[in-house]
Amino acid sequence: MKLTHEDLEGGVYKITLEGPIDLDGSAQIDPHFKMVADKYKRVVVDLSGVDFLASIGIRVLVKSAKTIAEQAGRMAVFGAQEAPRRVLETTGVDKIVMLVQDEPAALAWVRK
């Protein structure tokens, strides 16, 4: 599991994930997501490099989105491959976490 990040214009924090988000992958990214959720109000997450997403990884995304929303912030996820997207839809997470096709759409939503 690889996590990279960058600060974008307008106070947006971008996280890019690569690899499987299974039990091990989620343990690797969870501390970073906790830190970001406490500190940033505009976060975009690039899932295009994630080929496998288990529920333990969804929990990381939902927890972060919830913390950010509680601070009147916004988090958007973009670029999900077919299988991870299906997992997000099956669990109904696509209805509570903003899931969009690409980075411009994600940025537009968090900057609203």
Next chain:
Amino acid sequence: MGPVRPRTSGKALEMSGSWTDLQTTETIVLGSALSGVSELNLWFDALAARRSLSARIAHDVKLCLNEAVTNILLHGFDGDPGGQITVSVDLVPAGATAVIRDNGPAFDPLAGPAFVPAEDIASAEIGGLGIRLMQETTDRINYRRDGEINELTLYFGPR
């Protein structure tokens, strides 16, 4: 705590007569360390490649094995060093049957309340997603307690 008995029968799916002729079973035994999920995934990825599984069935089986084994490791064993999980997978060209046996406390994942999707992020609960995924991704799930062993059988039809 009793020993884990390895699965010996591979004829679990009766949806198609041709399947039973082609079945073979592959098995991995895991301990109670959390690294077991990574070990499981390496094993399954190699198996899927070796058996030329379609991307869809390979993903669905791997996802459900992850959900079941992660749940056992985190909630069933809870660090118990004597925990053992045996995962057996029967693969055929059009589907699969997976059997997960563990020697943790009795736990029927199908006995919990029905999954209710959250209406918004503020009311979202961080639980129950793994069971939901297994129920929606398999064609059928059976659970039984066999002495000191939990046995979960997952059926994957053609897709």
